Amino acid sequence: MFEAHKKIINTEKIAYWIFLVLGVMNVGFVLMICVYLLIAGTPAIVKVGPIDFLFGTTWASTAAQPKFGILPFILTSIYGTIGAIVIGLPLGFFSAVYLAKMASRKVKAVIEPMVDLLAGIPSVVYGFIGMLVLVPGIRALFGLPDGSGLLAAIIVLAIMILPSIIKVSITAIEAVPEEYTLGSLALGANKVETIFRVVVPAARSGISAAVVLGVGRAIGEAMAVMMVAGNAANMPDSLFQSVRFLTTAVASEMSYSSGLQREALFSIALVLFAFIMVINGILNMLLKKGIKR
Amino acid sequence: MSVASTKRKIYKATMLSLSNICMAITVALVFFLIIYIFVKSIPYFSWELLSTSPSYLKGTIGVLPDIMNTIYIIFMALVLVLPMGVGTAIYLNEYSNRPKVEKAIEYCIETLAGIPSIIYGLVGMLVFCQFMGLQTSLLAGALTLMIMNLPTIIRTTQESLKTVPQSYREGAFGLGAAKWRVIRTVVLPCCIDGIVTGCILSVGRMMGESAALLFTAGFAHNLNGFFDAMHSAGATLTVALYVYAKEQGRFDVAFVIAAILMLMSLVINITATVLARRIQNKKGE
Numbered sequence: 001m002f003e004a005h006k007k008i009i010n011t012e013k014i015a016y017w018i019f020l021v022l023g024v025m026n027v028g029f030v031l032m033i034c035v036y037l038l039i040a041g042t043p044a045i046v047k048v049g050p051i052d053f054l055f056g057t058t059w060a061s062t063a064a065q066p067k068f069g070i071l072p073f074i075l076t077s078i079y080g081t082i083g084a085i086v087i088g089l090p091l092g093f094f095s096a097v098y099l100a101k102m103a104s105r106k107v108k109a110v111i112e113p114m115v116d117l118l119a120g121i122p123s124v125v126y127g128f129i130g131m132l133v134l135v136p137g138i139r140a141l142f143g144l145p146d147g148s149g150l151l152a153a154i155i156v157l158a159i160m161i162l163p164s165i166i167k168v169s170i171t172a173i174e175a176v177p178e179e180y181t182l183g184s185l186a187l188g189a190n191k192v193e194t195i196f197r198v199v200v201p202a203a204r205s206g207i208s209a210a211v212v213l214g215v216g217r218a219i220g221e222a223m224a225v226m227m228v229a230g231n232a233a234n235m236p237d238s239l240f241q242s243v244r245f246l247t248t249a250v251a252s253e254m255s256y257s258s259g260l261q262r263e264a265l266f267s268i269a270l271v272l273f274a275f276i277m278v279i280n281g282i283l284n285m286l287l288k289k290g291i292k293r
Numbered sequence: 294m295s296v297a298s299t300k301r302k303i304y305k306a307t308m309l310s311l312s313n314i315c316m317a318i319t320v321a322l323v324f325f326l327i328i329y330i331f332v333k334s335i336p337y338f339s340w341e342l343l344s345t346s347p348s349y350l351k352g353t354i355g356v357l358p359d360i361m362n363t364i365y366i367i368f369m370a371l372v373l374v375l376p377m378g379v380g381t382a383i384y385l386n387e388y389s390n391r392p393k394v395e396k397a398i399e400y401c402i403e404t405l406a407g408i409p410s411i412i413y414g415l416v417g418m419l420v421f422c423q424f425m426g427l428q429t430s431l432l433a434g435a436l437t438l439m440i441m442n443l444p445t446i447i448r449t450t451q452e453s454l455k456t457v458p459q460s461y462r463e464g465a466f467g468l469g470a471a472k473w474r475v476i477r478t479v480v481l482p483c484c485i486d487g488i489v490t491g492c493i494l495s496v497g498r499m500m501g502e503s504a505a506l507l508f509t510a511g512f513a514h515n516l517n518g519f520f521d522a523m524h525s526a527g528a529t530l531t532v533a534l535y536v537y538a539k540e541q542g543r544f545d546v547a548f549v550i551a552a553i554l555m556l557m558s559l560v561i562n563i564t565a566t567v568l569a570r571r572i573q574n575k576k577g578e
Contacts, residue, residue, distance in 0.1 A: 008471055015473035019388050022380030023398045026447075029440050030401040033408065033416045040419055094315030102312060111316070113566045114323045120558040121326065122501030124531045125551050128538050129326060162319060192305040220409025222504040223531075227539055247411045247504070254415075254508055269415050273408070280407040 034273075041270030044068065044263035053267065059233040059244075061253060061261040068264045070271065076150065076236045076243040077275070080225070081218040083154035084161055089211060091158070092165030096210075099166070100173040101195050119163035127227030130156040135228055144240055146230065151239040153229040157221060161214035168213055172206020173199060209286040216279045219272070222247035246272040327555065334552035337545040346516045354537075354546050358516040360553070362431060362527035365519055366510060367499045369435035370442065371492060377439065378446025379488060385447075386454040387476055406444035413441050414505040422509060429526040434510030441505060442495040449494065453487020453572070454480065486575070490568045497561040500554065503531035512536055530554055 045053050048068045056069015099108055099115075131148075134155055139147030176199045184194040200207070222245075230242025231252050244252065250265050250272070257265055345355030381398065389395040417437030418429075427433040457480050465475040511526030514533070528536065530550050538547035 008474075012471045012473050015476075016388055019380050019384035020394075022377055023384035023389075024394070025377065026381055026398050026405065026443060027401045029443070030404050032420060033412070033440075036416050036419050037412070040415075090311075091315050091318060094312045095319045098312040098316040102309075103316075111320060113562060114320060116566065117559065117562045118319075118323055118326075120497050120501065120562050122503065122531050122534075122554050122558065124501075124503050124534045124538075125326075125330070125554055128534060128547055128551050129329060131538060132544070133329070159322060162322075166319070190301070190305055192308045193301070196308050216407055216409075220411065222409070222411040223507075223535060227535070247409065250411055250415065251504060251507065266415065269412055273412055276407055276409060276412075277404075280404060283407070284403055 037266070037270050037273050040263070040266035041273075042267070044260060044267040045270070047260060048264065048267075053264075054271070057235060059249070061257070061264065066261065068260070070246075070249070070264075070268055072233055072235045073244055073246045073249045073268060074271065076229075077219055077246045077272075079236050080150060080153050080157060080229075080243075080245055081215055083150070084157035084218040085211060085214060087154065088158035088161045088165055088214060092162045092210070092214075093169055093207065095162075096166045096169035096173060097195060097200065100170045101199065115163050115166050118159075119167070123160065123221060123224040124227070126156055126160055127224035130224065130228040138240070142240065146242065147240075148228050148230040149240045149242045150229065150236055153225045153243070153245070154239075156224050156228050157218045160221060160224060161217045164217055165210045165214045168210035169203070169207050172203040172210065175206065176202045205286050205289045209283060212279060212283040212286060216276060216283065219275055219279065220247060222251050226251055246275070327559075330548070330551050330555045334548035337549050338552070342546070342549055347514045354543065356530070356533065356546065356550060356553075358514045359528055359530050359533040359550070361516065362510070362522060363500060363529040363531075365522050365527075366431050366435050366438065366506070366529055367496055369432065369523065370438035370499055371495065373435060373439040374442050374446055374495065375488075375492070378443050378491070379450050381443070382447045382450035382454060383476060383481075386451055387472070387480065402444050402447055405440065406448075410441065410502055410505040413437050414508045417505060417509040428524075429509065429511040430524050431510050431527050432523045434506045434529075435523075437505050437509045438499050438502060441502070442498055445495050445498060446488075446491045449491030450484065450488050453484035453490075456487070456572075457483045486568060486572050490565060490572070493561055493565045493568065497558060497565070500529075500557055500561070501531060503529075503535055506532055507535075 048056075053068055053070060054074070055071050056067060057071050058067045058069050059072060060067045095115075099111060103111065130152055134152045135147035137147065138144065138149075138152055180198050180202055181194055184198040185191070189197065225245050226248040229245065229248060231244055231248060232242040233244050233249070234241050236243050246268055250268050253261065254265055341353070342355055343360075344357055345353065346358050347354045381402075385395060385398060414437065417433060417440075421427050421433035421436045422429055425433075427436075461479050461483065462475055465479045470478070506529055510529065510532070512528045512532060513526040514528060515525065517525060517527070530553060534547050534550040534554065537543040537550065
């Protein structure tokens with residue numbers, strides 16, 4: 001009798017420790033990612049000099065006198081992300097409002113899975129379609145020698161962040177208490193005014209979380225952008241310029257890089273990681289604020 | 294008065310039409326993507342393409358190795374991520390009695406969910422391929438995918454653990470069962486649906502992943518058995534699509550791969566939706 005009891009207690013203890021270790025391993029993975037990125041990424045920044053590295057305008061990694069300035073990539077990533085938000089946010093926001101407040105239950109049941117599908121399509125497929133439809137389209141429309149560039153990347157990114165913006169906005173809008181709507185209607189506002197002047201402002205923090213999530217998605221996307229952005233290390237002077245993002249700068253040279261060039265690529269990843277951490281911080285803050293309220 | 298009411302009417306009409314137009318654009322976009330890929334790829338489908346490996350001698354291309362690699366890597370990654378993810382969720386929901394540890398783990402999961410795949414690819418290359426000496430191989434790719442998909446599995450498992458009524462646990466405790474036994478025999482069987490949904494979502498993500506696999510799993514197109522494949526480099530469908538479309542200009546093959554991927558994401562999506570509805574119904578009962 002006692003033996004059996006002891007055995008149970010032992011199993012319980014073992015189970016507890018196994019689950020604790022599994023949980024703590026997640027912390028280990030994050031630490032591993034941070035440490036490896038720091039170890040691999042800092043040497044090049046030190047060698048090139050932080051100012052020259054971050055604000056240098058020329059990237060010529062394979063030249064006889066190599067230059068490692070990543071300002072073009074940083075600016076491209078920022079412009080590309082802003083562009084994607086400018087196009088994707090209104091589209092996603094109004095779609096979310098429609099789905100959350102105006103669509104009948106049947107329509108919603110049909111359209112919501114379609115939005116999920118949009119989220120499930122692999123990024124290379126977006127890149128591929130962008131390559132075949134968008135790039136020639138832009139070339140023909142604006143009479144350019146080559147259609148691949150910042151504009152094509154912005155449009156692809158805008159489409160790719162749509163589902164995240166729609167999903168998170170819907171959740172935010174639906175979380176607004178029904179009383180707000182009823183109160184506004186009782187005061188004589190019509191349905192549309194109620195939605196846009198009462199419900200949407202109340203869902204503000206959730207919708208801003210959607211935007212930040214979209215920013216994170218857009219800045220981290222690599223493959224789709226690589227297929228449509230042209231990949232020349234230019235400063236993003238115009239919408240049609242062939243450009244490289246932070247992500248594509250890493251991806252496009254990694255396979256044949258060596259020495260300082262390779263170290264510099266890891267440094268670019270480190271800069272990208274820093275951007276992402278800041279964006280994640282803002283996102284978590286917004287989400288927590290939304291839940292508290 | 295009438296000016297104000299006209300203004301209100303205009304406001305209403307504008308906002309209403311904006312919402313309708315935006316929704317229409319989004320829906321049209323989805324239809325366009327699906328129809329474009331399927332219509333364009335139909336002429337290129339052939340049994341030969343789907344059932345052979347590429348051959349330099351005959352100059353033919355086959356996507357079978359890429360399909361097999363995708364299946365292998367997803368299977369391996371799932372086998373790795375399931376115990377880790379479900380275990381973490383169980384710890385957080387059932388065991389955790391140290392708020393600080395719990396907070397740290399939660400924070401790390403949030404961080405993991407936000408890291409872009411290209412960074413996973415780089416770190417996977419550094420850690421698994423170089424430091425652990427796995428070289429560029431499907432196993433290294435699967436390990437990378439495992440870390441990437443932890444948040445998905447943990448979140449969905451946690452969600453379904455939360456739906457198990459507390460009274461079930463109390464009833465089992467009351468009968469004298471210890472914690473692990475309660476979890477194993479009462480709690481876990483109740484949230485199988487949720488865990489399966491998590492798996493399906495993860496399979497979707499793994500299937501669509503490319504940037505993380507570029508440097509960890511590589512580009513090779515060899516047809517291998519499961520265990521040989523784990524040790525050797527291999528392109529998944531997404532990586533193959535990238536290589537064929539961007540680097541080799543073989544749009545015919547790329548279209549076929551894109552159609553396969555699209556079909557798979559359709560199937561995964563429908564399954565996930567159906568499952569989610571089933572869970573919702575169960576909750577309502």
